Structures are given as C-alpha cells and as structure tokens.
Amino acid sequence: MAKQRIAIVGLGLIGGSLARRLANAGCDVTAWNHNDRPYATAEADGIVCTPTLAALADGKPDVLVLCNPLKAMPQILGVLKPLIDQTATTLTDVGSVKGMVRDQVKAVGLEGCYVGAHPMAGNELSGWESSDPALYDDALWAITVDDHTDYRRFLAVAKMVTDACANRLIVLDDATHDRCAALISHMPHVIATAMINELVVNPNRNIAAALAAGSWRDMTRVALTDPERTRAMVEEDAANVELLLRNMANRLTLMANVLHGVQAQGVGALQTVATQESDAREMTRFFAQGQPFRDYRAAMQRSGSQKDRETIPLEIPTEGWQQMLLESARRGEHIIRFTDDHAVDVQIRSAV
C-alpha cells in the first residue's frame, strides 16, 4: 500500500506523539493545532503544519484524526463538516469514550466517513512538549464500528494502525468499548482520587504519607494527573462508571462487614458459629475470586514478547464482519497485520 496521507487535529501528548510516529514511518503528515506554539518543532520533525482547519481539510488526507480534547469536539466537528471531502477522507478520533463521539459525529452528519479509534497509550503528562513517538510502542488500539460502518473506511484506519504505527488492534462496538474503558481506566481514576481524598482529611496524614510505600504510590499515581481531565473523562462515561462504582462500593462494604465479624470473633462469642463460618467463607472467596486475573498476568509475563507468540490467520467476511471481529476480541485475539484486504493475522494473548 502507498504511504498514507494523514491529517492530525491537535498536537497534544496523544496527537503530537502520533503525528511524530507517523512522520517517522514515512507517512505524509499534516497537522493543525489550536495555537501555533508546537509548529516550529513539529515542522522540524517533518510534520506540515497548517494555519487553519480549512487548509488541513483541503489537503484531502486519506485519514483525518481528531486528537483534540473531547470538550472541543462538537465545535471542531461543526467547523470541519463543510470543509471535509467525505469521499476522499475518512474521519477518526482518539477519544477515550466512543459512544459520545459517534453521537457528536452523527449530530453534524459526518457518520458516513467516520470510524472510531482509541489507542491505549498515554501517561500522566500532557502537551506537545511531552510528546514522544515511543509512547505508541507495542500499543493496542480499539477500533470502534457500528452496523453501518463502511468496511473500506475501517480498512483505512486499521492499516494506519498496523502498517504505519506498527501497532495492534481489536474491533469493538462503542458500548463494549465504553464499558471496558470504564472498568480499566475511568473507575480506577475515581478510586485513586477517593484514596487521596481519604488521606488528606486524616489527622495523621503526614505520618501516613511518610509510611507510604510502593503500593500507595502506584495506586494513587493516576490521581495526580490533571483532575479536570479526569472529571471530564468520568462525566463522559457516566453511566458505566456509576454502575462500576456501585459494584465496587458493594464489594468494599461486604469486606467491611466480614472484617467486623473477624473482630467480633476476636473479642468473644458475639457471633454464632454459623456466622463465623459464613464470614470465613466470604473472606476466602474475596481473596480467591480474582485468581484467573493473577494467572493471566503470570502467563503474560511468561509468554515473553508479542513477537514470540503464535499467529493465526483469520478471514474477514464481507457481511457480519463487525460481530465476527468483536467475537475474536472476546477470545483475546489481537489483529497484528493485514495479509490482504479481507485477511489478517491475529495473535492470541493469554485469556482471563
């Protein structure tokens, strides 16, 4: 395939790192940012910067990647609508929630050329100054589609991921993506924030902070990121995060109740034998339940690098390809390359 012509909107940490990685891979990369501060260094990195969104769209890029903050999405989509050549250009984005972005794309009538995307890359930094093409090393992308997604559009975005970025991908619907993102990112951010909130109101907070070792530091690291960004992320996935927070509150309350029973056992016969046995069972269950994830992580570490894993060829049908690829993702398979427009190699990661 000829090198793709990619346009990037927003040269922050995610967009800047992507632009630089694509330029390094030999793609023809253009970019627009809401201010021109990154332009001098970006141009030095081989990224052609444009003064306006109109100039960016006029270049008729194969793929236009929206890397702007989610809160700017409706406005930018509104500006782009009359500018994009929808036949020539496929529109995608890198937002951490996918259902809301598709709704916004539909609201301006650009859904015909849209495919969603979310690269699992990032760190606690932000801005062009922090951008680094290596941020995407071995990254997995979620590509989100719906029943109406044009396969050719999917292919344009997917090949940008596998060929230009040398990354892996899985194909999901928006709802599945947003539920999973809530579980592994948005809900944990809320929990980390609640933990530092709990510390600051403690009269022994300085002692606690002094005693804090790796477990505390690791678990609260994400609470140190820009709280306004976290707030936006959580609000944008509110329904999924709400459900998971209630599940987590129930799990913590159940363990609190069991620990209450443990103390009662300690001080005497406040509990019946049946209650004691039930508490002990709950305690054992709580600490055993996650074992499949421990086994999964141990297997992941044993299995070495991605390159060592067995690859399996997969044919992609022209009808029902969305559901077929979702099932592949559920089995733990990642698409690592296209061998043909309707054939991929997948690698199975250890399954939970």
Add this chain to the structure above:
Amino acid sequence: MAKQRIAIVGLGLIGGSLARRLANAGCDVTAWNHNDRPYATAEADGIVCTPTLAALADGKPDVLVLCNPLKAMPQILGVLKPLIDQTATTLTDVGSVKGMVRDQVKAVGLEGCYVGAHPMAGNELSGWESSDPALYDDALWAITVDDHTDYRRFLAVAKMVTDACANRLIVLDDATHDRCAALISHMPHVIATAMINELVVNPNRNIAAALAAGSWRDMTRVALTDPERTRAMVEEDAANVELLLRNMANRLTLMANVLHGVQAQGVGALQTVATQESDAREMTRFFAQGQPFRDYRAAMQRSGSQKDRETIPLEIPTEGWQQMLLESARRGEHIIRFTDDHAVDVQIRSAV
C-alpha cells in the same frame, strides 16, 4: 558505637534483605530460619546461621529481630521466652501491624525488652531467593513505643536503623501506626483485590484486560501478591481497615449518585436546577479535595534527594520523649541520625 550484634529470626524477603544489609554494614549477624534452605548462601554472605532458636538466643545479641510471618509469632515468642537473656538482648520485629504484636509479646511476658519496628520496604516477591540489601535503600522505619518503653531499648533499635542500615525513622504509638498502615497499605490491598474481582466476572474481561494500560496495571499490582499474605495482613488490622473501607464505599457511592445526576441532566429535565447545582458542586469538591496531596507529591519531586534537605537538631527529653517524638513525626520530620544518646538530626519532608 561498637558494631552491633544482631540476630535475625526468619530469612525471607524482609529478614533476608535486612540480614544481608546489616552484614554488609559490618554488624555481627546471626540468623535462624524455620528451614535451612537459605543457610549455604546466607553463610557465604557473612551471616552465621544457627540450627536452633536456642543457639540464636544463647549468643546474647544486642538486638533480636523477629522477621518471621506474623502467624508464627505466638509460637516463636513462646519458644524464645525462656531462652532470651532479657538484660542483654532487646527484642524487636518487622511486622506490618504493631498493636497485635505488642499484645502477643505481653502475653508471654517479654514486653520489658521489646520495641516495635516496621521498615517500609518490600515488593511483590517473597523468600530468601528474592532478598536484596538494596531493598532497604532510603527506607523509612516506624519505631513503635508505649509509655513503658525503656529508652535504652529504643536507642538500641533506633541506632540499628540509622547507623547500621543508614535508614530514617519516625517514632509512633501502635494505634497511630496501625491506623496509618491501614490507610496507605492494607485498605489499598483490599481495593486492588476488589478491582480484579470486578474484572474477572465481567463478560468482556478479555477485552478489558487487553485495553488495560498503566493505570490499571499500577492499581492492581498489589492484588497480584500472595492473596493469603494480604488476607492475613487485613485480618490483623481488621478494625482500622473496616472503617476505611466504609469511608471509601461512601465516597464511591456519593460519586455514583453525582454521576447519576449528570446523566439525568443529559437526558432532560429530570433534575431540578438546585439538584444540578448541588451535583456540580459535589463533583468539583471530589476532584479538588485531594489537591494538598498532589501539591505534596509535586513538592517532594522538586525537593530532590533526601541529602539535599535541611537538617534540624532536636533534643530528646528523658520524660515524655514518646509523645514529643510522635509530634515530630506528625510535623513530617524524620530522624536521620543520632548525634548523642539524647540528640538527633531530623529532616523535614514536605507536609500534606
């Protein structure tokens, strides 16, 4: 001061690393383990291994450090009671809960020669094979005392920390220690475990695991450690962990309620304006509350290494030294060296 003669009970990760660090520092180190598997390599590291606890105690070490698992504590204390020369030897331990250990020490009548200790060192590994003297690099120890603690005994343990280990220390009572350890370690372990439990019951668990990036990995790392060890740690600090889990459940439920309101705003006029404003206020409060901890961490990173910090001399009174040193710890001061038996240098870390 002459090099101390230190005896170590239990050559696991914590005890083994300590024994090797003390031997490196030129101390006369003896050790006993419940099996002799580590003995050959330990002897090669300059640690004299004894076949029995009796042989260990017979050496009349200045300090005997119990590094055995907490569940073995009552039995080992029972065996040691008639063997220890209580005049010659000061007894200490490295357990992660301090109130319970003091109770066990009192139960066998060894409280007269006991000082509690808890080095903030460790990782997800265990066993002699994983031991490493560098595990204690820049470690902070909590030394726990009560109103009856003999100052001379405190001094023996404290100088082992500052002189032989080249570590820092703070002085606490057991209750303060256990409340703080629950906050920064035991409660987080339960939360990390609840998080992996939440993942394994999710039908999209393989997709979630695939999308998991740094935030999920960091926040669940401690859930990968031996769940039986975590269970024991949590049960031993049950009352403090119970309280914190209920606080955390309340914080998560409050945020879930606010997120429920956010969705209601999205779909229309299900909320009154007053409720919307109250939700927005709660949301802002939630993400702002922990700011002092973010500022503290930022200041810690700016202030560079411990060595760069200003040191302050502190006189330790003969009466009321326990409370005076606890207040020093609350101000964020760490003892870095003794300049005299009743004088120390402290360093102030950034305060929360």
